Amino acid sequence: MSENSSTSGNEPTCRLIYKSQTSWDLLSNETLLELAKTSAERNDARGITGLLLLSGESFLQVLEGPSGEVNDLYLRISRDDRHGKLRLLIFEPIVRRTFEDWAMHVVDLDELPMAQRDFLRAKYPVEDDSITIPDDDRLAIALLLDARQLTLSETDRSSS
Template identity: 35%
Template structure:
């Protein structure tokens, strides 16, 4: 089975509260489970980074819906690639809110292990890995 993977970034139209972000994540996760979409969603200071993978028609329709969603703007497509297998088959929507979690990351071994899994999955995709690192460094440059 052929898999299509898309990575994009966007900016929130308004600053979302933590509760609003959790609601958005739950909506994504529920929709993704029913449509067999997997991936991850990262949030930091009004910016989103999302990687989604699944059947090509489903991913294209999902991305078209995302581009029209009024909750964000400046949707920038960073990559679109065909895969032979999923990078994140067990994550209907892995979500991290770095406004909330970042102060605790250095003390949380589980979070570091999870980030290591994401980085490992992107080992053969240096451009995507760089997009992710740039996203995570926005506010916290020099902390690591």
């Protein structure tokens, strides 16, 4: 989705960022990828874009789109028993999307190539060999932006 304005008429566009802990004992990459595929299809239909990071047993997700749709999705997430210790970090109106590249994209920080993991580990705290998902909203957006840049293909980067 490349549209930067709201897709629901005059409804304002917003950005919502939250962090949570997975309540799954074993979260397989296959399960996560299937969840991302299903979420991408639903999000695309609702005009929502975003990025979901997994680090260890922690999630950090950014959602951008029409305020009503993003709020409805966050409410569903808050009721989802796969998330624990849910914490809203940012909810703000935006004029332009930053994560318009994907209806939903998942990045497991522990699965990134070593050079990319080392880059992130030099910038962000590490605990139990995983990058710690920040509580600070500024650090959270910085981590999401870094992950976005690291995962865009060379073609995508050159056209940005």
